Amino acid sequence: MGGYLTAFLIWLFSLTVFIPLAAEVSAGIPLRPLVASMFLTAVAIEVYSATSGMLSYLNSRRAAERLRLVLLEVTLVADAVLLIPLLWAVAPVLGGMSLILALVVMAVLASPHLDELVTLASGALARLLSAQ
Amino acid sequence: MAAGMDDVEERAREAYVSTIRELRESAPKVLVNIGIVVLLWAFTKYVFIPLSAEYALFGIPLPQLISIIMLIAVALLIMGIARECLDLVDAAATYAAYEFGARRRASEEEVENYRVGLRSILYVAIAALLFTLFKEFLNMLHPALSAITLLAISVWAIFTLVRAGRAFSRLAEYYAREWAEKLESRMTGGRGNDEQ
Numbered sequence: 047m048g049g050y051l052t053a054f055l056i057w058l059f060s061l062t063v064f065i066p067l068a069a070e071v072s073a074g075i076p077l078r079p080l081v082a083s084m085f086l087t088a089v090a091i092e093v094y095s096a097t098s099g100m101l102s103y104l105n106s107r108r109a110a111e112r113l114r115l116v117l118l119e120v121t122l123v124a125d126a127v128l129l130i131p132l133l134w135a136v137a138p139v140l141g142g143m144s145l146i147l148a149l150v151v152m153a154v155l156a157s158p159h160l161d162e163l164v165t166l167a168s169g170a171l172a173r174l175l176s177a178q
Numbered sequence: 179m180a181a182g183m184d185d186v187e188e189r190a191r192e193a194y195v196s197t198i199r200e201l202r203e204s205a206p207k208v209l210v211n212i213g214i215v216v217l218l219w220a221f222t223k224y225v226f227i228p229l230s231a232e233y234a235l236f237g238i239p240l241p242q243l244i245s246i247i248m249l250i251a252v253a254l255l256i257m258g259i260a261r262e263c264l265d266l267v268d269a270a271a272t273y274a275a276y277e278f279g280a281r282r283r284a285s286e287e288e289v290e291n292y293r294v295g296l297r298s299i300l301y302v303a304i305a306a307l308l309f310t311l312f313k314e315f316l317n318m319l320h321p322a323l324s325a326i327t328l329l330a331i332s333v334w335a336i337f338t339l340v341r342a343g344r345a346f347s348r349l350a351e352y353y354a355r356e357w358a359e360k361l362e363s364r365m366t367g368g369r370g371n372d373e374q
Contacts, residue, residue: 051350052343055299059339063306064332071313073325081332088336092343 049096050124053089057128060085065135082135093128097121115159116166122152193273200269204262211259215252219311222248227318245315252312263304271296288352291345298342302335 060082068081100121104114126148134141156163222244230240271293309331316324 048344048347048350051347052340055343055346056336056339059302059306059335063303064328064335067306067309067313068328068332071317071321071324071328073317073321075325077325077328081328084329084332085336088340092340 049092049094049099050128053092053096053128056085056088056092057132060089061131061135079136082132086129086132086136089128089132093125097125115155115163119152119156122148122155193269194277197269197273200265204266208259208262208266211255215255215311218248218251218255223314242319245318249312249315249319256308267297267300267304271300288349291348295342295345295349298338298345302338302342305331305335 064085065078065082068077071077100117104117104121126145130141130145130148133144226244226248227241230244233240235243274292274296309328313324313328316327
């Protein structure tokens with residue numbers, strides 16, 4: 047999980063500070079994609095270590111069976127949110143392609159368990175409403 | 179355990195006193211120097227460079243010369259206030275860390291993690307701010323200069339943010355462990371009651 051925190055910090059600073067700064071500097075070279083690719087590399091390293099840790103936890107017996115799919119989907123969403131905007135800054139085509147790929151992977155993973163997911167979500171919603 | 183908590187509270191109080199002292203000593207100098215830097219920047223950008231736009235000295239365009247002079251002056255001023263600024267940032271980060279630490283009764287190691295994390299984030303923010311102010315003058319000297327500076331700052335920022343992230347990750351681990359222990363003790367307590 048720590049990897050996600052580090053990745054989020056780098057992601058935040060890159061998207062809000064350094065990539066806009068790079069867009070403002072006119073140096074005759076494509077500085078924005080260059081800076082974005084540097085930050086993308088750093089975020090990708092952190093995301094990779096965090097995701098592999100998460101996947102090894104999900105593959106272990108400690109993870110609750112019912113939550114396994116939800117956690118896998120959450121991990122995928124987190125990875126997509128952290129990586130796609132930076133890929134987009136490097137090249138919009140790369141961002142678009144990876145967005146489509148992430149959506150397809152999420153749909154493929156979720157489709158066989160759609161009933162379970164709906165039951166889980168409705169159960170959680172019912173519990174939330176009854177608590178209120 | 180109680181002695182450790184008292185120690186952290188005592189250090190929080192010390193950190194507060196030293197922060198106030200540091201603020202009283204350094205803040206006026208820093209503020210005056212920042213004011214001079216901003217004035218220098220504004221006069222150079224809006225007065226001297228537009229005035230000298232059509233002139234050249236020994237074939238060198240005057241705006242470039244003025245930019246160099248301004249950058250040297252600003253570099254000297256910044257070198258003068260850098261130490262004060264770093265002391266202030268350190269004092270503020272230490273105070274914030276001890277304040278958080280004392281509030282949730284953290285250990286010395288946790289407080290150090292707070293300090294490293296906050297300090298790193300502040301350093302990156304200050305560097306980005308300084309670059310924003312002076313990129314135009316660097317650009318005027320040579321377009322590649324501002325690009326190289328930005329690339330160097332970016333590489334440094336990545337390493338600094340990784341250090342901050344690692345420090346905050348360790349804090350998150352402490353919280354998670356604390357939470358897990360609380361949950362475990364609650365569950366074993368509940369089980370003990372059931373057995374009775």
